[in-house]
Each structure stands twice: as structure tokens, then as C-alpha cells.
Amino acid sequence: xxxxxxxxxxxxxxxxxxxxxxxxxxxxxxxxxxxxxxxxxxxxxxxxxxxxxxxxxxxxxxxxxxxxxxxxxxxxxxxxxxxxxxxxxxxxxxxxxxxxxxxxxxxxxxxxxxxxxxxxxxxxxxxxxxxxxxxxxxxxxxxxxxxxxxxxxxxxxxxxxxxxxxxxxxxxxxxxx
Numbered sequence: 601x602x603x604x605x606x607x608x609x610x611x612x613x614x615x616x617x618x619x620x621x622x623x624x625x626x627x628x629x630x631x632x633x634x635x636x637x638x639x640x641x642x643x644x645x646x647x648x649x650x651x652x653x654x655x656x657x658x659x660x661x662x663x664x665x666x667x668x669x670x671x672x673x674x675x676x677x678x679x680x681x682x683x684x685x686x687x688x689x690x691x692x693x694x695x696x697x698x699x700x701x702x703x704x705x706x707x708x709x710x711x712x713x714x715x716x717x718x719x720x721x722x723x724x725x726x727x728x729x730x731x732x733x734x735x736x737x738x739x740x741x742x743x744x745x746x747x748x749x750x751x752x753x754x755x756x757x758x759x760x761x762x763x764x765x766x767x768x769x770x771x772x773x774x775x776x777x
Contacts, residue, residue: 698770701743708732722752723766733762745771 702714702723709732711725723740727733733754740749746768753765 697745701745702740702768704739706732706735706739709736719770721768721770723764723768725764727762727764729760730756730762733764737764737766740766740768747771 698721699714702721703711705711705725706727708728709725710727711723713722713724715722715724725733725736727736733756737749737751740746748767748769750767751764752767754762755764756762
């Protein structure tokens with residue numbers, strides 16, 4: 601014989617409290633997982649920033665160790681630059697002052713060439729008279745900014761016209777008149 605149970609069993613009771621606790625537990629675990637991922641990415645970013653900062657600190661340390669050497673080299677360069685600027689100013693001023701002195705000639709004297717070489721100048725010119733060439737020579741010898749004036753060549757022809765070549769040595773620095 602076959603037994604058939606015709607009584608229908610009621611469905612099992614749902615325990616809503618258990619479902620709620622399990623749901624809240626999964627929600628909390630999900631939120632903790634999301635927070636852990638966020639904290640992990642922040643931690644990686646902080647570690648990367650720390651690594652970059654350490655590399656930058658190492659670079660600054662290398663530069664800092666070389667700083668006294670570089671400052672010393674900079675001081676030397678600045679001193680040399682100042683000296684070169686002073687020499688440049690002196691040379692420009694000296695050449696201008698020397699040209700002012702050399703080009704003052706008696707009316708009968710005409711200069712044809714001025715050749716600068718170091719601290720020396722070779723002056724070539726003509727005078728209508730011997731006396732004019734000698735006055736120019738004496739004028740050059742009287743100048744305090746010129747150390748020495750030498751007569752290299754002096755040729756006078758029958759008409760009195762005189763060609764001359766004088767060598768002049770200039771002081772290193774010429775004072776402004």
C-alpha cells in the first residue's frame with residue numbers, strides 16, 4: 601500500500617531577523633572592502649609620493665654638497681668678470697682719451713695713419729714744415745699719459761715738407777683730462 605500524505609506542509613517560516621543580520625553583515629563587508637581598496641590606493645599614492653620626495657631629497661643633497669664648490673667658482677667668475685669689465689672700460693676710455701691726445705696737431709700737420717699694437721701706437725703723418733713736425737713731436741713728449749715718444753723716421757725734402765713716423769708707448773690706464 602502506498603501512503604500518500606495529503607496534508608500540505610506549510611512553507612518554512614522566513615526568519616526576517618536572520619536575513620536582515622546577514623544582509624547588514626554583507627553590506628558592512630562590502631563597505632569595508634570598498635574602504636580597503638580606497639585606503640590601499642591612498643597608501644600606494646603616499647608611497648609613490650614618498651619615493652619621489654626621497655629621490656628629490658637625494659638630488660638636493662648632491663647639489664647641496666657641491667654648493668660650496670659652485671659658490672667658490674661663481675665668486676672667481678664674478679671677480680674675473682668685474683676685472684674684465686674694468687679692463688674693458690679702461691681700454692675704451694684709454695683709447696678714446698689717447699685718440700683725443702694724438703689727433704691734436706698743429707695746423708700744418710696731417711696724420712695719415714695711427715696703428716695700435718698693445719700699449720704702443722705708431723703715428724705716421726706729414727707736415728708742410730719741419731717746424732710743424734717738431735712741434736707735434738714736442739707736444740707728444742709733453743703728454744703725461746704717454747710714457748715714451750720715439751722718432752722712428754723723419755724725412756724733410758727741399759720744399760720743407762716733412763714726413764714723419766713716431767712710436768708712442770701709452771700708459772696702461774689713461775686718466776681723463
